[in-house]
Amino acid sequence: MAPHPLVNESSPEFSLPDANGHMFKFPPEEQGVRVKRPIALFFYPEAGTFGCTREACQFRDALVEKEIFKRTDVQVIGISSDPVPKQKRFVESQNLTYPVLSDEKHVAYHAFHVGKGIMGFGDARTTFVIDSEGIIRDSLSANVNYNAHVKFVTKALEKLESQPSVRSPSETSDADAAAARSESSDDSSLSQTRDELSRVAYVVCA
Template structure:
């Protein structure tokens, strides 16, 4: 499968009505926390219900999700009233947004799923705390892979942050004693003189 065009780029901000009737604006990077943005085909279908509930349970039960303060946002093309029913029935604790006009799908390059049979493919975007799209999982059939995908990336981000925190920061005006100084590179003029000597 071809690499998604948004990987390594800033995630587009979106503003959509939520199941609660309010307009939600998602601006990746603004809050300084990672975001898992998952597009799903249909509120209330078997796979979508399982996926949505797995994200709900991960937020409630997994320490990793709590520590990283990850934002979970669900998006489908369902109208607000259908999503409201879905959110209330499944007791979802995160925003579920209605992309009835397809604006978010267009911004995030999300096509149809199941060879065109599903209005929206099941696609999860993992966006880091700076608003950069780090990875994308596109699998409509394997609904349970999406929480695992987000868990893997949260682990990776934590490891990156830990490594960055452990790296000794040099004092202002000083170079770290442990860092070997790079050898000076010869200038073009010096290289030219050396070449002349060789030719002579």
């Protein structure tokens, strides 16, 4: 199966209401600055259904029970097309401890290329893992196997821990430019040292 087209790309931005009706900006920010932590963003078909409830609760429990979730300080975010009041009931009934967003107009669905489920019924169950630099590192679409999503995130976080963060093209250019400046500065210092030694040698010989 071909990888999702957004893998290794910067994650899209959007704003959606959470279960309390407050606008939630994605990627998350604090005082206007992007939060530097990995994100597990999962799209689920419908709040309150058996599979979606199980999936949402598994993410809730993983934040407390799984060391990799705690160690990486991953931000879990759930999204479905359910309206805010239904999301609120869902969050409260299941004691969900992470943001759950309402996407009635499929803004985030379209931005992340999340389509329909099996036979075109309902929305697809899809999860994305995004690194601390905002790069989408992997995705999973598994409509029936709701148990697979927390396992997928666990493995993806373990992989992130073992690899350096992916730098965006602009960051790479900035880093390369800084290295070039440093190298140029070193070359200049070396040249000045050689010139000084040459002058000393000339005076001694004279």
